[in-house]
Amino acid sequence: MLTLYDYELSGNCYKVRLLLNMLQVPFTARAIDFHPVREHKSDWFLKLNPLGQLPVIDDDGLVLRDAQAILVYLASRYDESGRWYPRDDAAALGKVSQWLGFAEGLTTTAGAARLHDTQFLDVDIGKCRAGAHALLRILDEHLWFAEQEGQQWLCSVDHPTIADLACFPYVMLSEEGGVFRMPYPAIRRWGERVKHLAGFKPMSGIFPAATLTPPGGSPPIPG
Amino acid sequence: MNRWFPVSACGEVAPNSVAHTQLLGQELVLWRAASGMLNAWENRCPHRGVRLSLGNCIGEELRCQYHAWRFATGSGQCTHIPSHPGQKPASTMRPMVFPVFEDGAFAWVNLTPDAAMPVSAAEGPGLNLRSIFTVAAVATVRQLLLQGYAERAVNLVDEFTLEGAAGPPLGIRFMLQPVTQGQTIVHARLRGAIDAAQRLPLLRTHNARMTAVRDRAEALSAC
Amino acid sequence: MIMSNPVNDSPPVESVLWDDWHPVAELAPLQRTGILHTMLFGVPLTVTLAADGAVAVSRHGAGLPDRRLEHVDCRYGLIWASLGTPTRDIIDFPETRESDRIVCTGGSVGVAVSGLRAVENFLDLGHLAFVHAGYLGEEPYTEICTYKVEPLPEGGILATGCRVYQPRPSPMDSQGFDVDYVYAVRRPYIVALLKANPVEKERMDMIALLAQPVTEERCVAHVLMAYPPHNVDSASLRWFQQLIFGQDRPILENQIPKRLPLDPRAEISIRADNSSAHYRRWLASIGVRYGAVPIGAS
Numbered sequence: 001m002l003t004l005y006d007y008e009l010s011g012n013c014y015k016v017r018l019l020l021n022m023l024q025v026p027f028t029a030r031a032i033d034f035h036p037v038r039e040h041k042s043d044w045f046l047k048l049n050p051l052g053q054l055p056v057i058d059d060d061g062l063v064l065r066d067a068q069a070i071l072v073y074l075a076s077r078y079d080e081s082g083r084w085y086p087r088d089d090a091a092a093l094g095k096v097s098q099w100l101g102f103a104e105g106l107t108t109t110a111g112a113a114r115l116h117d118t119q120f121l122d123v124d125i126g127k128c129r130a131g132a133h134a135l136l137r138i139l140d141e142h143l144w145f146a147e148q149e150g151q152q153w154l155c156s157v158d159h160p161t162i163a164d165l166a167c168f169p170y171v172m173l174s175e176e177g178g179v180f181r182m183p184y185p186a187i188r189r190w191g192e193r194v195k196h197l198a199g200f201k202p203m204s205g206i207f208p209a210a211t212l213t214p215p216g217g218s219p220p221i222p223g
Numbered sequence: 224m225n226r227w228f229p230v231s232a233c234g235e236v237a238p239n240s241v242a243h244t245q246l247l248g249q250e251l252v253l254w255r256a257a258s259g260m261l262n263a264w265e266n267r268c269p270h271r272g273v274r275l276s277l278g279n280c281i282g283e284e285l286r287c288q289y290h291a292w293r294f295a296t297g298s299g300q301c302t303h304i305p306s307h308p309g310q311k312p313a314s315t316m317r318p319m320v321f322p323v324f325e326d327g328a329f330a331w332v333n334l335t336p337d338a339a340m341p342v343s344a345a346e347g348p349g350l351n352l353r354s355i356f357t358v359a360a361v362a363t364v365r366q367l368l369l370q371g372y373a374e375r376a377v378n379l380v381d382e383f384t385l386e387g388a389a390g391p392p393l394g395i396r397f398m399l400q401p402v403t404q405g406q407t408i409v410h411a412r413l414r415g416a417i418d419a420a421q422r423l424p425l426l427r428t429h430n431a432r433m434t435a436v437r438d439r440a441e442a443l444s445a446c
Numbered sequence: 447m448i449m450s451n452p453v454n455d456s457p458p459v460e461s462v463l464w465d466d467w468h469p470v471a472e473l474a475p476l477q478r479t480g481i482l483h484t485m486l487f488g489v490p491l492t493v494t495l496a497a498d499g500a501v502a503v504s505r506h507g508a509g510l511p512d513r514r515l516e517h518v519d520c521r522y523g524l525i526w527a528s529l530g531t532p533t534r535d536i537i538d539f540p541e542t543r544e545s546d547r548i549v550c551t552g553g554s555v556g557v558a559v560s561g562l563r564a565v566e567n568f569l570d571l572g573h574l575a576f577v578h579a580g581y582l583g584e585e586p587y588t589e590i591c592t593y594k595v596e597p598l599p600e601g602g603i604l605a606t607g608c609r610v611y612q613p614r615p616s617p618m619d620s621q622g623f624d625v626d627y628v629y630a631v632r633r634p635y636i637v638a639l640l641k642a643n644p645v646e647k648e649r650m651d652m653i654a655l656l657a658q659p660v661t662e663e664r665c666v667a668h669v670l671m672a673y674p675p676h677n678v679d680s681a682s683l684r685w686f687q688q689l690i691f692g693q694d695r696p697i698l699e700n701q702i703p704k705r706l707p708l709d710p711r712a713e714i715s716i717r718a719d720n721s722s723a724h725y726r727r728w729l730a731s732i733g734v735r736y737g738a739v740p741i742g743a744s
Contacts, residue, residue, distance in 0.1 A: 008689045033681040035553040035688065036475045117556050118695070120475075120482075141430070144353055148426060176696065178558070182243050183356035185235055192240065204692025207288055210279030250702075267702045269714050271570075274700040289697050290572040291588070305588035306572040306718035316714050 011169030012067035022199035099163035113177025143186035243276035265319040359440035465530035550680035552669030552687035560737035561657025561665030562706035587611035590718035617682040645676035663704035
């Protein structure tokens with residue numbers, strides 16, 4: 001049974017929980033006492049991940065850190081459709097990796113701003129918020145043009161990839177760090193589409209979609 | 224102020240969806256019922272003041288995210304209070320409703336609740352460009368556009384509307400939405416017959432030009 | 447109404463708040479770093495912990511002399527301070543003295559809203575089935591039956607007879623049941639909740655929200671918990687509390703206005719809002735203005 005070292009309010013842990021749910025991979029969550037105890041910086045946890053960060057998975061002895069790396073592994077190992085991480089399509093794979101890198105930028109800007117405002121993380125809050133807005137502008141423009149070509153997801157026309165899950169949490173939690181999303185309507189529509197995916201579950205701070213009917217009225221989108 | 228302002232391209236708010244905008248400092252929840260009716264209400268639930276833009280569209284009603292009170296499309300009347308399910312809510316329990324008008328291209332809102340609907344012909348053939356959120360005062364944006372756009376003259380139609388040629392046979396119309404004192408949304412539409420193959424290239428070309436205007440306006444505002 | 451020291455050129459903060467004790471830090475993070483910076487009523491504070499365990503709180507700020515605060519204490523795993531001169535003790539939580547209880551703080555959280563709004567949200571029952579669906583309530587059990595609210599002799603309000611069906615009322619994976627709730631507000635910015643324990647139903651789990659008024663529109667939500675020791679430990683209590691409060695926080699941060707309106711005509715109250723109506727009336731009656739929109743103000 002796969003073990004996920006998890007913190008309920010971590011956007012990076014949530015990405016992994018989302019994919020595990022959508023791929024219907026059973027797992028045990030081992031809760032780490034993050035705030036204010038900082039168990040993720042304790043000696044025993046540093047042996048598991050010397051960076052002292054969450055999430056970490058242990059899949060039958062394979063220990064992996066880094067949310068994006070875990071998404072790559074889970075999709076490659078457990079997704080029989082091959083759509084979440086399209087290994088057979090070099091161009092598509094390049095695009096996914098590009099947005100996985102972008103997701104890391106969201107963590108260090110919007111994610112850091114959120115931890116500053118909620119748990120008093122010592123960061124330059126003005127710089128984090130400005131950095132987050134710069135990324136959200138790029139994301140909104142990308143998604144708007146994608147919509148113009150009938151494309152629903154970050155990297156592909158008709159099915160999400162791990163890039164969508166990687167970017168979703170810190171975008172949707174950005175307002176908790178004072179990064180408001182009224183200027184980004186295409187991001188709003190994309191967020192709603194993610195919420196309608198089969199196997200979607202909310203986390204604290206992200207509201208669930210109202211019903212199974214996505215905006216526009218069509219039936220649920222299979223993951 | 225008794226004046227109609229554009230708040231969104233019509234296609235940006237699909238049926239069964241909820242959006243958030245702001246006009247002259249007044250926050251608005253912009254939502255479209257399943258039937259297609261578009262609503263613009265003050266963005267504040269009359270119960271405990273929570274932003275209605277956090278809520279969900281359920282058929283012909285908007286449901287507040289806090290206590291799930293429901294408000295009917297059109298009138299804004301509260302139809303259901305789950306804490307007291309058997310009771311009929313009083314008709315006074317409603318957010319402020321603003322008049323909305325759609326001309327086939329854009330949705331227009333007037334902050335005077337009993338304003339008369341505008342008398343105007345539906346928009347002719349053309350193409351809505353991507354709306355550009357600009358952190359600058361409407362006067363700054365207006366002045367920049369009046370200096371010319373795409374090396375062509377731009378003329379003032381009224382305080383919030385400008386027109387120019389966009390490369391014959393097309394014209395371009397800019398419509399300014401004053402969000403707050405320091406924020407403006409620039410809506411724009413190409414007018415004239417456009418064939419399908421030209422659509423995306425035109426969208427990209429004008430997006431690049433308009434974001435350049437945005438960047439200049441923001442640089443000026445930062446001084 | 448007695449007014450106290452003005453802060454910079456803002457209006458003075460009323461004595462009922464200024465001369466009282468307020469939580470300003472959680473002890474655990476202070477033990478790790480030795481120093482924390484925070485704010486109370488707009489006044490910047492520095493909290494330090496010496497090697498011998500002595501806690502000190504100093505205030506700074508433009509136009510005011512730097513000064514060590516005289517009234518500082520450590521209680522319940524929190525650091526308490528007063529910018530004025532308290533005439534009564536720090537609030538008492540008798541459940542923390544029951545020797546078998548797990549007593550711990552919950553992880554303090556910054557919130558961009560008045561602490562009075564945070565207290566009122568804690569009192570609110572109508573949102574449990576929606577904001578905390580699957581935990582503290584669920585559809586179709588949304589109806590809030592009439593409950594009783596009465597004044598407390600020493601000041602404040604007490605709400606009893608509240609009962610809500612909760613599928614998962616506490617960290618344990620227990621069966622859902624109809625949970626009895628009691629709320630006590632004894633200070634403007636502090637509320638204690640007592641709810642029936644899933645295993646020992648005659649004993650009550652105690653959770654208190656202690657809001658530190660950073661400014662009129664921002665607070666730190668400190669949490670104190672004292673639970674009978676059945677199937678819980680401090681880590682699981684913190685996990686559950688942070689999950690639940692994490693659901694409330696975006697709602698709180700999206701309330702307009704950020705300050706709590708005390709005029710009953712400003713917002714609509716229904717019968718389920720009995721606690722909230724009494725709370726707002728009580729605040730107005732004792733002269734609370736900081737963090738509120740007083741009656742008659744715009």
